[in-house]
Amino acid sequence: MCSLRFPLWFSQPSNRPHRSQGSSSPSSYSAAAAVGVGIGLSLSITHNFINQRNPLLLSALNSIFSNFRPHCSIPMMGSISLANDSSAATEPRTGMSFPSILNNTQRLLGIGLRKKSILVKNIDVYAFGVYADETDIKNLLSEKYGKLSVSALKENKEFLEDVLEKDIGMTIQLQIVYGRLSIGSVRSAFAESVGGRLQKFGGSDNKELLNRFTSLLKDEYKIPKGTVIDISRDKDHLLRITIDGKDAGSIQSKLLCRSLFDLYVGEDPFDKQAKENIEQNLASLVIQ
Template identity: 60%
Template sequence: MASLRFPFVFSRPQPPKPPRHFSKIAAAAATAAAFAAVSSNDRHRLFLQNALNSIFSSDNSLPLWGSLSLADSGAPVVESKTGSSFPSVLEASQKLCGIGLRRKCILGLKNIDVYEFGVYADDKDIKRCLSEKYGRFSASQLKGNKEFTEDLLENDIPMTVRLQIVYSKLSINSVRSAFEESVGIRLQKYGGSDNKELLHRFTSQFKDEIKIPRGSVIHLTREKGHVLRTTIDGQEVGSIQSKLLCRSILDLYVGEDSFDKQAKEDIKFNMVSYLQS
C-alpha cells in the first residue's frame, strides 16, 4: 500500500491561565483541565508537554512534564482530527507513548486517513533495558539519536501498537496487502531475502472472513521473548515467536523510516521521560 505523507495543520485549544500562586489542590485541578483541553494530535502532537509546562512554569517548586506521564490521570487521550480516543494505559502496565496517523495517497490526488495508531510500553521494562545506557541523557540530547531507536527495536521490551481503523471502506484484504509490502520490505532489510515463509505466517492471520469496519481495533504486541501476538477487536488471531518479525513491525511506527515521523519523535520523547521518572 503506497503512502505519501503531507504536513498536517492542527489547532491547539489553549488552556486557561491559572493564578501565579495556587495550592497543590488547585494545581491538580489545573492539570486535569489542561489534559481535557489540549488535543493529542495538534500540529506537533506533544501530548500536553507545552500545556503542562506553561501552567507550572510560574512556580519552580511544581513538577514539569519530565516528571509526569501520559497515564498519570488515567483519562483517555483524544485524537482531535477524528475525535476518537486512546486509552492511556493497556493491560494495567503499558503506558501510551505517542499517537500517529497512517495516510494513503490515492492516484496522487486524494489523501485518506486509513488508521490511527498508538504505541504503548511498560516504563519499568524501558528502565530495565535502557536506563543504564541512556538514563543520564535528556530528551533533547536523544532527539534524532539513531542508536536509541535501534535499542528500542532490538531489546526485549514488551510494546503494543494499537491500530484504530478510520477509513470506513477498508477491507481485510487491503490490510493484508499493505503488511505484505511494508513488513516484507523490512524483513528483507533486517534479515535478508529468505523470509517469505515468515511473512506469509504473519499476513495469513488476516483471514478473508474478518470484518474491520470503522472503529475496529488491531493490537500488534511484542511480548517477552520476542513473541508477536496479534488481536483484532480483542480476539487473538495469531502468535509468532520471531525477533526479526517483532523488529520489522515496530520499525513501521518507531523506526527511522516510520509512517509518521512526528509521532516517532513523540514516542521517543515520552520513553525518555519514563527513564527519568
C-alpha cells in the same frame, strides 16, 4: 507546562470535581485567546504609522509589550505528557480515543495517523497509538542511558535501535478510520510495508515469515470503522495480534517484531510527528 510537540485533545474523566467560582471556564480561555490575537493584529497594523509619526511612543510601547507573556495554562492543543493524568488521549484529525494505560503495565507514548494515497486522494486509513511497558523500559535501558538528558537521548540513534531490538513489551493499537477497508487490503498493505522491512533487516529470504504473518489476517475478520487491532510484542519477542479483543494468532520472531515496530518508530515512520513524541516520552521514562 506548555507543550507544542503535536496536537492532541485530551478527554477528561467524567467524575471531575465541581469548578470553584474562581476557576476559568473554556469560554473565558477562548475570549482571552481572541483578545490576544486582536492585540497582535492591532500592533501589526499600527506599527509603521507610529514609527513614522512618533518614534518615542513606539519605543515606550515596545518596552511595555516586551514584558507581556502568554499564560501557559491556556488549554490549547497539547501533546502527550507522561505527567498527564487523563484517562484517554484523542487523535484530533479522526476523533479516535486511546487509553493512557494498556494491559495494566503499558503506557501510551504517542498517537498518530496512517494515510494512504489512492489515485489523487489521501485516505485516513487508521489512527494508531504506541505503548511500551514502563518496567521493561527502565530495567533494560536505564543502566545504559539513565544519566543522559532527554535531548541527548533524542539525538542518540543507538537508543531507538535498542528499543527496537531488546525484549521490551510494546503494543501498536490500530483503530480503523476508513469505513470501506477490507481485511484483504490490510493484508496487502502489511505485505508491502513489513516485507520491505524484513528485507532491510534480514535479507531477501524471508518470504515464508512474511506469509505466516499475513496469514493471521484471515478473510473471516470484518473491520468496519472503529475496529481495534492490537499488534503486541510479548515476552521473548512473541508477536501477537488481536482484533476487537479476539486472538488472531502469534508468531515468535525477533526479526518480525523489529520490522513491524520500525514502521512506527524507525527512521522512516508512517507519521513523523508521532514518532517525535514517542521518542520524547521514551527518553523521559528512561531517565525518571
